[in-house]
Each structure stands twice: as C-alpha cells, then as structure tokens.
Amino acid sequence: xxxxxxxxxxxxxxxxxxxxxxxxxxxxxxxxxxxxxxxxxxxxxxxxxxxxxxxxxxxxxxxxxxxxxxxxxxxxxxxxxxxxxxxxxxxxxxxxxxxxxxxxxxxxxxxxx
Amino acid sequence: xxxxxxxxxxxxxxxxxxxxxxxxxxxxxxxxxxxxxxxxxxxxxxxxxxxxxxxxxxxxxxxxxxxxxxxxxxxxxxxxxxxxxxxxxxxxxxxxxxxxxxxxxxxxxxxxx
DNA sequence: TTGACATGTGACCTATTGGTCACCTATCGT
DNA sequence: ACGATAGGTGACCAATAGGTCACATGTCAA
Numbered sequence: 143x144x145x146x147x148x149x150x151x152x153x154x155x156x157x158x159x160x161x162x163x164x165x166x167x168x169x170x171x172x173x174x175x176x177x178x179x180x181x182x183x184x185x186x187x188x189x190x191x192x193x194x195x196x197x198x199x200x201x202x203x204x205x206x207x208x209x210x211x212x213x214x215x216x217x218x219x220x221x222x223x224x225x226x227x228x229x230x231x232x233x234x235x236x237x238x239x240x241x242x243x244x245x246x247x248x249x250x251x252x253x254x255x
Numbered sequence: 256x257x258x259x260x261x262x263x264x265x266x267x268x269x270x271x272x273x274x275x276x277x278x279x280x281x282x283x284x285x286x287x288x289x290x291x292x293x294x295x296x297x298x299x300x301x302x303x304x305x306x307x308x309x310x311x312x313x314x315x316x317x318x319x320x321x322x323x324x325x326x327x328x329x330x331x332x333x334x335x336x337x338x339x340x341x342x343x344x345x346x347x348x349x350x351x352x353x354x355x356x357x358x359x360x361x362x363x364x365x366x367x368x
Numbered sequence: 369t370t371g372a373c374a375t376g377t378g379a380c381c382t383a384t385t386g387g388t389c390a391c392c393t394a395t396c397g398t
Numbered sequence: 399a400c401g402a403t404a405g406g407t408g409a410c411c412a413a414t415a416g417g418t419c420a421c422a423t424g425t426c427a428a
Binding site: 179180181191192195211213214215216 | 405
C-alpha cells in the first residue's frame with residue numbers, strides 16, 4: 143500500500159529518470175542552486191533548450207523536480223521526497239543487510255576472546 | 256578519486272541497470288534466494304532465456320551481481336556494494352539535507368516555548 | 369559414448385529514447 | 399503597440415535498448 147506518493151509515474155519513473163547522466167547533472171545543478179529557470183539550466187548542459195526541456199519533463203513526471211511559474215519564467219526546484227522513498231523502500235533493503243552483516247561480524251569478533 | 260570500484264561501467268552503469276523493472280525483479284529474486292542459476296531465474300520472469308541473459312549481463316557489468324561457475328551452471332549472487340556506494344555518495348546527498356531540515360524544524364519547534 | 373542439459377554468441381527486429389528544429393503562445397519593458 | 403524574451407508543441411531522425419532465434423560449446427549422467 144502506498145501512503146502518499148508525489149511520484150506520478152511510480153517508482154519506475156524515478157529509476158528511469160535517474161538513469162540518464164544529463165538528468166543527474168540537472169539535479170546536481172538544482173542541488174547547487176534551487177529554483178533555476180529553464181534558460182539558466184540550459185547553459186549548464188551541452189544541449190539545446192529543447193533537450194533540456196524533455197529532461198526536465200522526465201524529472202518532473204518522476205516527481206524529482208517541482209516547478210512554480212513566475213511571470214513568463216518557470217522555476218525548477220529539487221524534490222528529495224521520491225529519492226528518499228526509493229532509498230527507504232528499496233535501496234536500504236539491499237544495502238542494510240550487508241551493513242548489518244558487517245556489524246554482526248564486528249560484534250562477533252569483539253565478543254570472541 | 257575512486258578508492259576501489261567493483262562497478263565496472265561506473266556509476267552510470269549502476270543507475271542504468273536499476274532503471275529496468277525486469278532487472279530489479281531479478282535482483283529481488285536473488286535477494287530472496289542467493290546463488291541462483293540462469294534457468295532458475297528464467298522461470299521467475301516472463302521472458303526467454305536470452306532476454307534474462309542480457310539483463311544478467313547488464314547487472315554483472317554494473318557490479319550488482321557477481322557470478323561463480325559450478326560445472327556447467329553459473330551461479331548468480333547479489334552484490335550490495337555498488338548500491339551502497341550509490342547510496343552513500345549520491346542518494347544521501349539529496350535525501351539527507353531534507354531529513355536534517357526536518358530535524359532542524361522539529362528541534363526549532365521544540366525549543367520554542 | 370551418447371544424449372540431455374546449462375550456458376554462450378551473433379544476427380536480427382522493433383520499440384523507446386535522446387536530441388534537434390520549425391513554429392507558436394505568453395509575458396516583459398519601453 | 400512593439401520587439402525581445404521565456405517557455406511550449408509536434409514532427410522528425412538517429413542511436414540505443416529490449417527481446418527473440420538459430421546455432422554452437424561445454425558438462426553431466428547412464
């Protein structure tokens with residue numbers, strides 16, 4: 143069951159969105175400076191405005207980016223919620239057991255005289 | 256600088272590998288039961304052996320799966336290291352500030368009389 | 369040794385994706 | 399009102415990815 147999901151296209155959309163290096167670069171750009179406009183982001187990436195627009199659309203549909211319009215410009219903000227959900231519900235599943243296995247090993251070693 | 260990398264194709268390969276639902280299913284299958292063979296995994300997924308092979312190859316090149324040969328069979332094991340690296344170096348960057356922002360807010364609220 | 373079994377390779381096709389462009393709408397400043 | 403600026407749409411193309419198949423190699427078990 144899903145309690146609340148800002149992820150329109152589901153988990154799959156988030157993973158797919160993160161799969162492209164350009165989109166990760168855009169997230170990095172927004173992480174460095176939030177609320178940037180399309181034309182500002184366009185300069186950060188070797189691509190025409192239209193390519194950037196498509197990537198931003200993918201990020202937005204995945205819920206990784208939220209937007210607000212101010213006059214004729216569109217401001218883009220990073221939304222960490224989906225990536226946090228991915229982490230909590232999926233990444234931790236694989237990463238944690240390994241970490242705890244290490245911890246157990248450590249404990250075991252320390253407990254052995 | 257990279258200290259040690261089991262990720263052959265780099266971070267990008269890992270993200271790309273995780274982007275496909277079939278490959279995530281395969282990881283789930285290996286998470287449920289480690290060391291499965293190709294034909295065993297084939298039954299878990301609506302696809303021919305060859306499709307599964309390609310997906311496993313992608314997972315292996317991303318370092319998410321490691322293999323061992325036993326006679327004529329090839330055993331597949333889940334490797335949590337790359338996903339852990341992704342988490343530590345990338346996911347946490349976006350997820351953590353948000354979490355700490357919440358924590359700060361909480362602290363602030365509690366400190367206000 | 370012979371047949372069944374487990375996996376591997378390369379060609380092949382189709383659907384999807386990344387990227388560009390011509391053209392269009394809306395808003396700003398003067 | 400005007401040109402300049404910010405963003406949007408749909409068509410289009412090339413590259414890649416997902417999937418299947420014919421065929422081929424290595425390994426087990428009787």
